[in-house]
Amino acid sequence: MTEKTHKPRIAVLFGGRSSEHAVSCVTAVGVMGAIDRQKYDVVPVGISKNGQWVLAGQETERWQITADSLPEVDPAAQAVALHSNGAGTELVSSAPGEIPQLLGEVDVVFPLLHGPFGEDGTVQGLLELADIRYVGSGVLASAVGMDKEYMKIIFSSAGLRVYPYQVIRENEWRRSRSAVLARVEELGWPVFVKPARAGSSMGISKVDGPEQLEAAIEFAREYDPKVIVEAAVSGREVECAVLQGRDGAPTRTSFPGEVVTSGDHSFYDFEAKYVAGSGTSLSCPAELPDAAIKEIRRAAAKAFEAIDAEGLSRVDFFYTPEGEVVINEINTLPGFTPRSMYPQMWAASGMSYPELVEELIQLALSRKTGLR
Template structure:
């Protein structure tokens, strides 16, 4: 049998463009080249689909030069719905490539226009198999407000807090301040539909709220104000089972902080005061409970691909902070590290995601 052809789709229009590009570097380096032929397709910050170079080192994560998909003049032409499952590329000089048949798309996109169901719907319309979650679970988990509504409905504990819109803040700022004051400090203020800690602030005193909301509203017109939770930060990776099989959870990992909170610098730029420990040092009962709750949360949102489920483990038990349906996926990120600790290598994890997508299709 010939190799299966995988489109690795990355970049995008969101503020997490560089994170997605860095993930692509890890994926291009680790994917099993004996089984798969790769077509790297980048999305520029302006939204153009371009044929990228198959060079993992081009997308290294460096604080002084964050990776980016740049417009090289090519344009990727997606297949017509119901037609031949093949891409074509229009070169910068206007010439058109021969059709390139494809088997599956691996969208490693973070944030709006990629992790929110938009790209998943586009691929559904074209009839292209793709790895990861579908339209509904992607959309629900991208919006932290609706994610919490769904989890509460399924009896999964979530962190206390409330949602405020830009219109609410503009018309009734005192009401928002009064509502926030019902919760013990510190508070976390976060955009409802962003990730990678972009736009997130920790509010230590009430007079810091206005500035924190300004930062969050720069990313989204819907924002969550949540009570800070005292507890260990535990994360569990979840994979959808093959058709007819249950979802499965990895061993949990722990984020051990000596900095104020797990911000963008700590996650991606090697900031001091962050250690990722996997497996986490938990007693057997707590370990079993967070794995069971992770699968319950994943199934509650009708998870179809993968997710990282983030917990605070408190003295009263675990609380789900959020689900990420395309979590950080660089080789050093928690999601692959949890699976490595569970016995699934980074390369085998990528293979599983592709095989799962083809099995579902």
């Protein structure tokens, strides 16, 4: 077998069918801009909202979120597919009525798909079947990290503290709505009503009383038929970035950062996260006692390992006035725009955005395919 002489080719996969399509587009353009083009070839592959895989452009201005518009992958662009040839993985054109054309080998896929049908283990399963190396967590960890119910079950089993919550499934909501509402009221007020399998604060409502509850559940159900309702935590929102260790080395954690919202944002909603000038900032390192910082970093690494995550994750906590650390959730594919909390925390901890992207690519290149 002849040795490869081309630069490693990275297929950056973004867009997707979930409600977080636009966030994925913004994330992708940030990552593509940070990849060292002297070292790697980069192929942008977009997935349209209807599931079409296409060659996408890399123009920065095309993929920005503004208060008035959201970016979207064009389904009419050149259709492509990943093809395993037994010796490697190739990217081929797949336009109907045309002979498929080889567009080059792919060494690593960098999935930047947020939400269902991308972050939840579905795309990871496809890549596993094709023996394609990729950045980030595998099938199980991705699925658990997407589903807030099972995530909390595993966290509790690992000895991490979670706050009370209730899960509402579609059948019981249709069958016994009054009983569901009564059960949720036992959590007290306020509560947060969320789609169980969505991110980027999509479909979330803060509910201060029973008169708002039913509408909030219906709003969450627009994003996911399965809904989770969480008791509100009186505490500061603190996050910690996690990075897999190299060659079996211990899991790495950043300094914790604190999300600071202002203006009209009563919680960390979509606009606060992604629209420039929305009055949101990150304080990193967070102004916390040394013991609390140590505990947050320990708990973040434990959460990462509890779900068997790989590559990267962001773990979110509440730090209560009593000094308790309560885990909220893990995100196995956190927002990765230059202003996102994950890269900002690593920057404050001594690893720049390009260095972080390079580290994730190297982790993916070095791991074996198949069962790990």
